[in-house]
Amino acid sequence: MSLFRYELLAQEGEARAGRFHTAHGVIPTPIFAPVGTRATVKAVTPRQLEEIGAALVLANTYHLYLRPGDERIARLGGLHRFMGWSGPILTDSGGFQVFSLAGGKRGESLRSIDDDGVTFRSHIDGSVHRFTPERVMEIEMNLGADIAMVLDECAPPDDYAYNVEALARTHRWAERCKAAHHREDQALFGIVQGGIFPDLRAQSVEFLTALDFPGYAIGGLSVGETKEAMLRTLAFTAPKLPRHKPRYLMGVGTPEDLIEGIARGVDIFDCVLPTRVARNGQALLRTGKLNLRNARFAEDPAPLDERCDCYTCRHFSRAYLRHLVVAKEILGATLLSIHNLHTLLTVVRESREAILQGRFADYRAAFWAARGQAPPMAGL
């Protein structure tokens, strides 16, 4: 069990710098994990991910269970070998996708939750499937990621009654996942739920930490609540989690959300945003966004970001990237994805260095000053 050791190297306020040890290498934290939904970070090769500095990649259990199938991936040697990524991988539980994607195409409710699990239809072919905590553990063990997540229920963040009910289920499922999980080279993380409600979050932290997971996610955020509510919830939840375990904020991935998550004690982030907006022609900068469809870039010889040293910024102009986006060329998605991921990985790397050197407060202040804004203080 000591395989999954988290070393807290430095702390400044709630911001933490550390190392999480896994069977496929050490993850420096804070870290951002690019999302490889179907065992590929869209439009980016594993080698490009390495060059960007990715140290953890996420893959989606729901998608891989449906296609090509977790048993097939197991027979092919597991997810690392399958996708050609030898570094650490994290798989979610599939629960979030079941609740968000697998509802049937015409709005029929084709998903039903009961205390034992959830029945749903495939968004690919409409076939009926069932996830229980035990089934999800089996699937995640077949996939063989370094970090697996328990099955949980993500409730609407501001519905108290719903959250009370969902939290009870989430906790029972966490116990069952823990009991069913038996892969020594895989760390199973618990997921704290409870919407935007401090009492429910506190209750969830208490329940889950008693189960002694090697790491904890803060789920149910970035799903419709206000930014302020998200930051407040983070600020009162993260510090309650064990100091010597990593903390993972699911589904968050803008530069500003990373900075603010780090300031409130988060160690790990993931989000489809940087690659999704890349495919729509949007570049993430530390200071904001560029929409390359905008005609003002048509003859702009500058790189996306003068300060950026990613492959894209070292070789290509905004004018060229705009041309690729307008012409719907695949290379546009690739080059923008590389840049956007690089931007987020730079933010976490610089944050980490700043925390290690005790100057994260200055780094954060400078980040917001470059945007001409004051840092959001919610929860601090």
Added chain:
Amino acid sequence: MSLFRYELLAQEGEARAGRFHTAHGVIPTPIFAPVGTRATVKAVTPRQLEEIGAALVLANTYHLYLRPGDERIARLGGLHRFMGWSGPILTDSGGFQVFSLAGGKRGESLRSIDDDGVTFRSHIDGSVHRFTPERVMEIEMNLGADIAMVLDECAPPDDYAYNVEALARTHRWAERCKAAHHREDQALFGIVQGGIFPDLRAQSVEFLTALDFPGYAIGGLSVGETKEAMLRTLAFTAPKLPRHKPRYLMGVGTPEDLIEGIARGVDIFDCVLPTRVARNGQALLRTGKLNLRNARFAEDPAPLDERCDCYTCRHFSRAYLRHLVVAKEILGATLLSIHNLHTLLTVVRESREAILQGRFADYRAAFWAARGQAPPMAGL
């Protein structure tokens, strides 16, 4: 003018190994040029192209003239800087695209050829444009490739009367292109036409070589004639061309066509095929093709080609590539394009080495033996 020197290093039968010197580097011949229609080889980065061993990239004048515009590319420093490719580039004249693409969507004849040039509609927005030899030279000089092509007319290969008429026009246009062209760092190649007819091809070679171009293309092949007719035409055309000038066969790009083109005296090839079939899930092997949609690859742990040392074959299984193709993931197009281009570049590299060592006949025989077929002898 000595900038564009072709050095013939070795000859075995009609097969030639040489070097073509350009302002952006030396092209070892025989060579295959990946096609970057809109200033990008689809789904592949310039760095990946370098790793594959690409030494010449083609871009399409018709597409770039329409979008983003040749004048814009000139203002941005030319095509090399625009697309981030510092090696040699070749642009076609746009004529072939005008004749094949720009015909209007509902079959209306929206293209009219006269002796002075051709009027056509953009396939993007239907706007009307006109290419004359002088206009095309202006566009290609704006793009600034190392090799530019004259405007020509590609006639149906087996219509004699049509070819007589088209050839007269092609020759007048070649003269006008030569007169209008005045970029010292750009080699303007003539294009031999004449369909499958030996007398017309001979006439075309005679006319064009009198104009003393630094290189010659053999146009109007691989456009519907039989493979045998293509090989015969090549065999009686290529050897008539000047020994100390490069010979370029336009639009040809399967491994077997490269071998047979080389055997008949061709130095340069280009084709969209390797990247186009890649996007449809097809892998080119020296011994044939694999269609990765085929279910038999679903659990195949082998690389596409055990003998191949491309990035794709070193890291990914057929099972994974099939998964990417079935899931319509962009990475599938990228990895298959890398492999397919690498296969063709390996064929030309190995052919070159064989010619330099006087064993191309054996190499060619082994290539066909591995396919269980006899080499096609048409024209030899």
